[in-house]
Amino acid sequence: MVLFAVLIVAQGALRKWIFPGLSTPLYIAKDVALFGGLIAFLWRRDFRLAIPLRQTLLPILWGGLACIVVLQAFNLYVPSALVGILGIRSYLLYSVLLVLMPVALQYVERPQRLVSIVAIGVVAPILCLGMRQYTMPQGHWINQYAAEGAQVETVMGRTRITGTFSYIQAMRPFLIFSFAFGVGTLIAGIRRERRWYQIIGLVLLGLSLVVAPMNGSRGVVFGICLALPFVLYAAFQQGRRTALVLGIVLLVLVGGYIGTQTDLAVRAWETFQTRVESAADRGGNVSRIESMLWDPIDKVSIGGILGYGAGATHPGASLLAPLEALPDVGGEEELGRVIIELGVFGAAFFSSLKAWILWVVWQAMMRARTAWEDIICMTAFPVALQHLYVDKIVFNHVGGAIYWLCVGAAVWVWSRRSTPKARHSSRKPARSSL
Numbered sequence: 001m002v003l004f005a006v007l008i009v010a011q012g013a014l015r016k017w018i019f020p021g022l023s024t025p026l027y028i029a030k031d032v033a034l035f036g037g038l039i040a041f042l043w044r045r046d047f048r049l050a051i052p053l054r055q056t057l058l059p060i061l062w063g064g065l066a067c068i069v070v071l072q073a074f075n076l077y078v079p080s081a082l083v084g085i086l087g088i089r090s091y092l093l094y095s096v097l098l099v100l101m102p103v104a105l106q107y108v109e110r111p112q113r114l115v116s117i118v119a120i121g122v123v124a125p126i127l128c129l130g131m132r133q134y135t136m137p138q139g140h141w142i143n144q145y146a147a148e149g150a151q152v153e154t155v156m157g158r159t160r161i162t163g164t165f166s167y168i169q170a171m172r173p174f175l176i177f178s179f180a181f182g183v184g185t186l187i188a189g190i191r192r193e194r195r196w197y198q199i200i201g202l203v204l205l206g207l208s209l210v211v212a213p214m215n216g217s218r219g220v221v222f223g224i225c226l227a228l229p230f231v232l233y234a235a236f237q238q239g240r241r242t243a244l245v246l247g248i249v250l251l252v253l254v255g256g257y258i259g260t261q262t263d264l265a266v267r268a269w270e271t272f273q274t275r276v277e278s279a280a281d282r283g284g285n286v287s288r289i290e291s292m293l294w295d296p297i298d299k300v301s302i303g304g305i306l307g308y309g310a311g312a313t314h315p316g317a318s319l320l321a322p323l324e325a326l327p328d329v330g331g332e333e334e335l336g337r338v339i340i341e342l343g344v345f346g347a348a349f350f351s352s353l354k355a356w357i358l359w360v361v362w363q364a365m366m367r368a369r370t371a372w373e374d375i376i377c378m379t380a381f382p383v384a385l386q387h388l389y390v391d392k393i394v395f396n397h398v399g400g401a402i403y404w405l406c407v408g409a410a411v412w413v414w415s416r417r418s419t420p421k422a423r424h425s426s427r428k429p430a431r432s433s434l
Helices: 002-018 020-044 058-072 081-105 111-135 168-191 195-215 218-235 241-261 263-281 284-303 334-367 371-389 397-416
Strands: none
Touching (some): 002 020, 002 397, 020 081, 058 081, 058 334, 081 397, 111 168, 111 195, 111 371, 168 195, 168 218, 195 218, 218 263, 218 334, 334 371, 371 397
């Protein structure tokens, strides 16, 4: 599990800067690590969901999707068994974290130490690297992509940052995670009177507010704005409302200062504003929304009931075998591509599973009773909401990994708090509670 998480954030850097000749093996390494962890898990215990989860819709939705994906891997339109295996990996491999994460979290005895490692050892350095990339020229080695010779994208002459990841789109889900992690840590620190969490949360939020526009992705900024009211609503459902109000006021003041008084942040937000306005002038913002809404409907006539098979539209499929039967479908929306691959019924299971998981994460966030649970759930909810429809979990391996890691952790909280005894436990745990 640890190796898998490390490779998710590090394999892009290894592919770009250290071992560019081993790009494909490094890309596969994280999957091998997770698969090896799954085999080790199965060697020691049964692959079972927590007892509370077995009484929900999860076995039906997850099991139904798994059956459809496996069957679609043998679709007659799939030209090679390798393409089918790629499809199974894309849809199902990372989802095993729904079982692995709850078991792994049972062994976390010092949550504050883990939160500090993630914040100081992972999130903050990657955000600082993003600021460094933003200040460097387009042709500098620090801004290259994993693919040799790929053109580096810019806005107003400023590079769209990628951090330690291979491409722009891989950095996008990490930015959502970093902001959500900062918000969750800050709110947990205020609610549970944990000063160290308050400090970490403020630092990460400050860095996230500076770095988020540097990626140039509109979905990152708007996704953050969409999720934040839900998180704040959940935060106000338990005690210490006065402290939370003061914390939010402090957050607004700090964010306003960073956004208006620091040169780097001002340039970043001006660049982002220019990209949004430029897209609006070309009708890009409207066309993007129309594509999100109508693309799945348009793809129904292509995918139909049976679809073209799991893995058929994956970027790597064409490298494994020619897909002569598949028409030129275009588009970048994940649900439309899922309809093409799995058909209408498969896409229905896929969307229903994500919607159900979002609801479980919301319930877990409302039931959280410790700072550790607050951080987990308030990090997972924005990630789950963003990936409900906008971002990809099948066709973006970084997005998929972050999504399943976060929701797997939130499912653990939900399972702990799903019994009547836990649900009606004290609303104000002891100060030492984590």
